[in-house]
Amino acid sequence: MKLYNYFRSSASFRVRIALELKGLAYDYVPVHLVKGEHKQPQYAAMSPSLLVPALQLDTGEHLGQSMAIIEYLDETHPQPPLLPRDxxxxxxxxxxxxxxxxxxxxxxxxxxxxxxxxxxxxxxxxxxxxxxxxxxxxxxxxxxxxxxxxxxxxxxxxxxxxxxxxxxxxxxxxxxxxxxxxxxxxxxxxxxxxxxxxxxxxxxxxxxxxxxx
Structure with a gap:
């Protein structure tokens, strides 16, 4: 997996925490928000919302929005769980x-x-x-x-x-x-x-x- 993110982004930080808690390996791809790298055509083609983070799966598909990404990770890699079963x-x-x-x-x-x-x-x-x-x-x-x-x-x-x-x-x-x-x-x-x-x-x-x- 590849995580496109910015070190100060709260949303990116959330996903990094989830990945670390679950022990999932990923490639860190920096996208500098202050320099406007999220608005460049190459990134925009992958993330039409022009937001970080974006997670590229091993299949090549991309996911956006930190909450959706974390819930996807929790569903596909359920241990340790980040949401209770009840x-x-x-x-x-x-x-x-x-x-x-x-x-x-x-x-x-x-x-x-x-x-x-x-x-x-x-x-x-x-x-x-x-x-x-x-x-x-x-x-x-x-x-x-x-x-x-x-x-x-x-x-x-x-x-x-x-x-x-x-x-x-x-x-x-x-x-x-x-x-x-x-x-x-x-x-x-x-x-x-x-x-x-x-x-x-x-x-x-x-x-x-x-x-x-």
């Missing part, structure tokens, strides 16, 4: 994951931040305040959801799930913008537990071949 538990994990992937991340990804500055002429500090507000607001909601669940080592239970694959990249990016994480005990405990695992360490941005300071 339908209710599976729905709860998906809800946690989507709270980050669908509620927090879309407001704060690179193209949105660039639009705020380039097209709407928002000042840099105002842009950063926008980012911090929506990440903090979303993580407070995430913490409230975790508070309704039985205590566990990770977001849901004592093994990493799809929810953890989404949480960790969001915390990493939040740190770059100085988001306040105080008062989020369950959220940060799950993050710390994840980062104690080699799979999460191998997937993190600083471990990527295209990592920049």
């Amino acid at each position: 339908p209710l538990a599976r729905a709860r994990v998906r809800a946690l994951a989507q709270l980050i992937a669908c509620e927090i991340h879309p407001l704060n990804n690179l193209r949105v931040l660039k639009y705020l500055v380039r097209d709407l002429k928002v000042e840099e500090e105002a842009k950063n305040a926008w980012y911090r507000h929506w990440v903090r607001d979303g993580l407070e909601a995430f913490e409230r959801e975790l508070a309704q669940l039985p205590a566990g080592t990770y977001c849901f239970g004592d093994t990493p799930t799809l929810a953890d694959c989404c949480l960790v990249p969001q915390i990493f990016n939040g740190r770059r913008f100085d988001v306040d994480f105080d008062g989020l005990p369950r959220t940060m405990a799950a993050f710390d537990a994840c980062m104690a695992l080699p799979a999460f360490q191998r997937a993190q941005p600083s471990s990527c071949p295209d990592a920049e300071g």
Whole structure:
């Protein structure tokens, strides 16, 4: 398999975590978003949405969207599972994951931040305040959801799930913008537990071949 991704991309980071947790080998293909490499014809032919990540399967077919890719990996390589077998538990994990992937991340990804500055002429500090507000607001909601669940080592239970694959990249990016994480005990405990695992360490941005300071 080949993973076309960018080291700072939260969505790419999610898929790298899933691949590492499952012990699946893949070729790392960097696509530099800031330099616009995702808009080049060669990449556009493979990923019409012009987004990362994209996973090229051994059959030559391509998959996009991190959540769809991770669920495909979980269905085709079920061990260790990233979604519980019980339908209710599976729905709860998906809800946690989507709270980050669908509620927090879309407001704060690179193209949105660039639009705020380039097209709407928002000042840099105002842009950063926008980012911090929506990440903090979303993580407070995430913490409230975790508070309704039985205590566990990770977001849901004592093994990493799809929810953890989404949480960790969001915390990493939040740190770059100085988001306040105080008062989020369950959220940060799950993050710390994840980062104690080699799979999460191998997937993190600083471990990527295209990592920049």
